[in-house]
Amino acid sequence: MIQEMVMEACKADGWTIRPEKDSTIIVVPLGPDRHQEVSVSASTENDESIIRFFTIIGPVKDLEGNRPLAALSLNFGLISCSFAVHGDDLVLVRTQLAAHIDAQEARSTIWRLAETGDRYEKHLYGTDLH
Numbered sequence: 019m020i021q022e023m024v025m026e027a028c029k030a031d032g033w034t035i036r037p038e039k040d041s042t043i044i045v046v047p048l049g050p051d052r053h054q055e056v057s058v059s060a061s062t063e064n065d066e067s068i069i070r071f072f073t074i075i076g077p078v079k080d081l082e083g084n085r086p087l088a089a090l091s092l093n094f095g096l097i098s099c100s101f102a103v104h105g106d107d108l109v110l111v112r113t114q115l116a117a118h119i120d121a122q123e124a125r126s127t128i129w130r131l132a133e134t135g136d137r138y139e140k141h142l143y144g145t146d147l148h
Contacts, residue, residue, distance in 0.1 A: 020060040020069060020116070027125035046132035054132035054139070058124070060116065067116035071127050073135035075101075075108045076143040085142060092138075098130055108142075110135045 024042050028035055034045040041059035048054055056073045081089070089101045089108060099112040110131055114123075 020058065023119070023121050023124055024058050024128075026121040027128060030125070033128075044128055044132075046128065048132060048136050052136055052140070054136040056128045056131050056135070058128070068113055069116050069119055069124075070111065070113045071099075071124075071131055072102075072104060072109045072111040073131045074104075075110060075135055075139045077106055078103055078108050079106065080143060081108065089138075089142070096134070098127070099134060110138070 021037070021042060024044065025035060028044055031046075033047075036043040036045065038057075041057045044056045044058065046054050046056060054073055056071055059070050061068055061070065078086075093100050096110075099110045102109055102111045104111070112127055112131060114127070119127075
């Protein structure tokens, strides 16, 4: 179900879809020299099916000085996602109830995460690895 919705969400824009063991990775081009990967996975929490979207910004270990605090301060202004730490990485994440999402909402979420994630990756790390 989730895989089909993600495929439908991505086909109009021709985004590359890469199935992984527990998730699906979508590669969103953001211009001639930049891209961003967004991971989509499903799980159940408190008897609710949820979909988690996230994009890696960069390694937490590379955040020096006041950058960790700056990232947390930026959270307040983010409308539809938030910074979090996943494993060793700083990510932008959005979690939604599966019952409240369709392909168009998934596409919009993937696009916003990709665009926002790329902007912060460039700003905080100066790279385009994710």
